[in-house]
Amino acid sequence: MKRKILITGGAGFIGSHVVRLFVNKYPEYQVINLDALTYAGNLENLLDVKDKPNYTFEKGDITDEAFIDQLFEQYQFDGVIHLAAESHVDRSIMDPLAFIKTNVLGTAVLLNACKRLWKDNTEGKRFYHVSTDEVYGSLGEEGLFTEKTAYDPRSPYSASKASSDHFVMAYYHTYHLPVVMSNCSNNYGSHHFPEKLIPLAIYNIRNNKPVPVYGKGENIRDWLWVDDHARAIDTIFHQGRTGETYNIGGINEWKNIDLIRLLCTIMDKKLGRTPGTSAQLITFVKDRAGHDLRYAIDATKLNQELGWQPSLQFEEGLEKTVDWYLANEEWLQHVTSGAYQHYYEQQYQTR
Numbered sequence: 001m002k003r004k005i006l007i008t009g010g011a012g013f014i015g016s017h018v019v020r021l022f023v024n025k026y027p028e029y030q031v032i033n034l035d036a037l038t039y040a041g042n043l044e045n046l047l048d049v050k051d052k053p054n055y056t057f058e059k060g061d062i063t064d065e066a067f068i069d070q071l072f073e074q075y076q077f078d079g080v081i082h083l084a085a086e087s088h089v090d091r092s093i094m095d096p097l098a099f100i101k102t103n104v105l106g107t108a109v110l111l112n113a114c115k116r117l118w119k120d121n122t123e124g125k126r127f128y129h130v131s132t133d134e135v136y137g138s139l140g141e142e143g144l145f146t147e148k149t150a151y152d153p154r155s156p157y158s159a160s161k162a163s164s165d166h167f168v169m170a171y172y173h174t175y176h177l178p179v180v181m182s183n184c185s186n187n188y189g190s191h192h193f194p195e196k197l198i199p200l201a202i203y204n205i206r207n208n209k210p211v212p213v214y215g216k217g218e219n220i221r222d223w224l225w226v227d228d229h230a231r232a233i234d235t236i237f238h239q240g241r242t243g244e245t246y247n248i249g250g251i252n253e254w255k256n257i258d259l260i261r262l263l264c265t266i267m268d269k270k271l272g273r274t275p276g277t278s279a280q281l282i283t284f285v286k287d288r289a290g291h292d293l294r295y296a297i298d299a300t301k302l303n304q305e306l307g308w309q310p311s312l313q314f315e316e317g318l319e320k321t322v323d324w325y326l327a328n329e330e331w332l333q334h335v336t337s338g339a340y341q342h343y344y345e346q347q348y349q350t351r
C-alpha cells in the first residue's frame with residue numbers, strides 16, 4: 001500500500017513547491033494536500049500536478065478539530081509535513097489573533113490527531129513542522145542563528161511560530177511523538193503572494209507603482225531559493241534525526257535597499273527600460289513596528305549531517321524569479337484581482 005503523506009498548506013507559496021517535489025519524485029506515496037484556501041492559498045499554483053494519480057486535494061481548516069479527526073481516520077496518514085500558517089508579519093501586526101488561532105491552535109490540533117492515530121505504533125511515522133528563523137528574534141551586525149540560539153520572537157507572527165515550535169517539542173518529550181523540525185530564512189521564487197517584499201516589488205515595478213521600502217531599507221534578510229527549501233524539507237523529512245531541529249538558510253544576506261536596487265536593475269533590463277528608470281519608483285515609507293534588524297542562518301548542522309546546501313546564486317535566482325512573474329502575468333492578475341479564489345468552486349465542487 002502507498003505511504004500516505006499529508007502536506008498542510010500545500011496551496012501556498014512554499015507548500016506548492018513541496019507538493020510538486022513530492023508528487024513528482026515519489027510516485028510510491030499518496031500525497032494529500034490539505035489547505036483552507038485562505039487569501040494565500042491558490043490551487044492555480046498546482047495546475048501541473050492536479051491530475052496526477054498520487055495527488056489528492058482536501059479543502060479544510062487545521063483548527064477544525066472534528067474535521068481533522070475525521071480526515072486522519074479516513075486516510076490513516078503515515079507522515080505529516082506541516083506548512084499551513086498565517087505567514088505575513090505585517091498582517092500579524094494588524095490581526096494577531098488570527099495568527100494565534102491558525103499557527104498555535106492549528107498546530108496543536110494536528111499534533112493531537114497524530115498522537116491519537118499513532119499511539120500504538122510510531123514505526124515509520126513522522127510529524128515534520130516547518131518553521132522560521134524569525135523565532136530567534138533579531139541579530140545585530142554580527143553573528144548567526146544556530147539551533148542553540150535562544151528563542152526571542154518579537155512580532156505576533158514569530159511569537160505564534162515560536163509557540164507552535166514549543167508545542168511540537170513538548171509532544172516529542174511528553175508523548176514521544178516522532179517529530180522533526182526546521183527553521184528557515186526568507187524564501188523567494190515563483191508563486192509567491194505579492195504582499196511580501198520581492199513579489200510586491202516586482203509587481204509594482206512592472207506596473208510603474210511606488211516600491212515601498214520600510215525605514216531606511218537597512219534591515220537585512222538571508223534569502224533562499226524556494227526550491228532549495230523544498231529540497232531541504234525532503235532531505236530532513238527522510239533523513240533528519242527524530243526530535244531534532246535543523247536550520248536552513250541561503251548564506252545570502254542582503255540589505256533591503258541593495259536587494260531592491262538589484263531588482264530594479266534586472267527589471268530595467270528585462271523590460272527594455274533605460275537603466276535607472278525602475279529605481280525612480282523606490283519610495284521610503286514609515287518603518288514596520290518592531291522591525292527586526294537582521295536575520296542570518298548558520299546551516300552547518302544540515303550541511304554536515306545531511307549534506308544539504310543551497311544550489312543557486314542569488315542573482316541567478318532573482319533573474320529566474322523575475323522571468324517567471326513576467327511570463328505569468330495571468331497568475332499575478334488573478335491573485336491581485338481575487339479571481340483565483342473562484343478556481344476551487346469551478347474545478348472541485350462541481351465534479
Ligand code: NAD
Pocket residue numbers: 008009010011012013014015034035036037038039040041042060061062063082083084085086087088102106130131132133161183184185186187188193
Ligand atoms: P503562505 O502564506 O504562502 O501559505 C500558507 C498556506 O496555508 C496557504 O495556502 C493557506 O491557504 C494555508 N492556510 C492558512 N491557514 C490555514 C488553516 N487554518 N488551515 C489550513 N490551511 C491554512 O505561506 P508560505 O510562505 O508558503 O509559508 C509556509 C510555511 O513556511 C509557514 O509555516 C511559514 O511560517 C514557514 N516559513 C515561511 C518562510 C517564507 O519566507 N515564506 C520562511 C520560513 C518558514
Ligand code: TYD
Pocket residue numbers: 088089090186195196197198200212213214217219220221256288
Ligand atoms: P517580508 O517579505 O514581509 O518578510 P519578513 O518580514 O518575514 O522578513 O519583508 C522582508 C523585508 O522587507 C523586511 O525587512 C520588511 C521589508 N519590507 C519593505 O521594506 N517593504 C515592503 O513593502 C515589505 C512587504 C517588506
